[in-house]
Amino acid sequence: MILYSFPSSPFGCKVKAVILVCDQAENITIEEFHPWQPDAFFRELNPLGKIPVLKINSKEAIFDSSVICEYIMDKSGNTQALMPEKFKSLKIQALVDGMADAAVSMRYERFFRPKHSQCDDWYDRQCLALTYGLHYLNSHLEITLSQKILFENLCVSTFLSYIDLRFPEAPFRKNYQTLYCWYDEYMQNHPFLESTKAKDHPIPSNIMRLQK
Ligand SMILES: N[C@@H](CCC(=O)N[C@@H](CS)C(=O)NCC(=O)O)C(=O)O
The missing domain is CATH 3.40.30.10 (Glutaredoxin)
Structure with a gap:
């Protein structure tokens, strides 16, 4: 495959x-x-x-x-084994995927769209989904996440690696400390997951560019 x-x-x-x-x-x-x-x-x-x-x-x-x-x-x-509580796992995945949609859209807005046609209101709306999602995870951590190898934990850990990569200046680590303590501990407990972190990579030269 x-x-x-x-x-x-x-x-x-x-x-x-x-x-x-x-x-x-x-x-x-x-x-x-x-x-x-x-x-x-x-x-x-x-x-x-x-x-x-x-x-x-x-x-x-x-x-x-x-x-x-x-x-x-x-x-x-x-x-x-990975989803013993299937609908709990799927709910967390839905939340994290929605946050990832918002974060990727923010990245595209700033990186691919020419400056003169960027829309701050659009960017801010995506950022709301991202920050409310982080707030939700941060304040419901006890009932949503654990240190085990479970699907929902993998969804969150890989997503947070993307946020660290693309929004290093954002105050997320400072504002959502419970969540980030969980994340740092999770990565320490499962070092083999290091290879699943989002990584910067040269973008091919033949990608489509937005012109207008
Ligand atoms: N719901 C999709 C989202 C995938 C997605 O948005 N991928 C981005 C890259 S991170 C993409 O391919 N974007 C290209 C586009 O939006 O045209 C999934 O979970 O696979």
């Missing part, structure tokens, strides 16, 4: 953590693909043009990250 992803993608990092924990690294090759590259072949796999995508055989590919994670957990027989 081939996973198309990019090292900085928070959604891709979540899938990579599940691949590792489910011991599937030998069965899945990771291919770097930036979603803003010319994409005729890629749209055949995912009409939405988004990463991550898991090509499971010569004809079939699955997306999005939530479906890919369930597919890997299911096929490797790990669903019950």
Whole structure:
């Protein structure tokens, strides 16, 4: 199987953590693909043009990250172990994916959109989703997260690595200390997850640029 992803993608990092924990690294090759590259072949796999995508055989590919994670957990027989309280896990995933949508959108707004057409109101609205989400996790930590290898914990840890990477100046570590203490302890307890952190990576030169 081939996973198309990019090292900085928070959604891709979540899938990579599940691949590792489910011991599937030998069965899945990771291919770097930036979603803003010319994409005729890629749209055949995912009409939405988004990463991550898991090509499971010569004809079939699955997306999005939530479906890919369930597919890997299911096929490797790990669903019950990683999601003993399935709807709790899925709720946290929905929250974190929504925050990741907001954070990626903020990044695109500032990085891909030309300065003169950037919209501060749009950016601020995405930032609200991100900060309310962080606040929710920070104040419900006892009932949402633990130090165990569970799907919801992997969703949050990989997402926070993306926030550290892309918003290093933001006051999130200062404002949500309970959450970040949990995160730092989690990474210390599970050093093998270091490789699942979001990483900066040179962007291919042939990506599409927004002109207007
Ligand atoms: N709901 C999707 C979101 C994936 C997503 O937004 N990926 C970003 C990269 S981190 C992307 O491919 N963006 C390209 C685009 O929006 O056109 C998932 O969970 O897989």
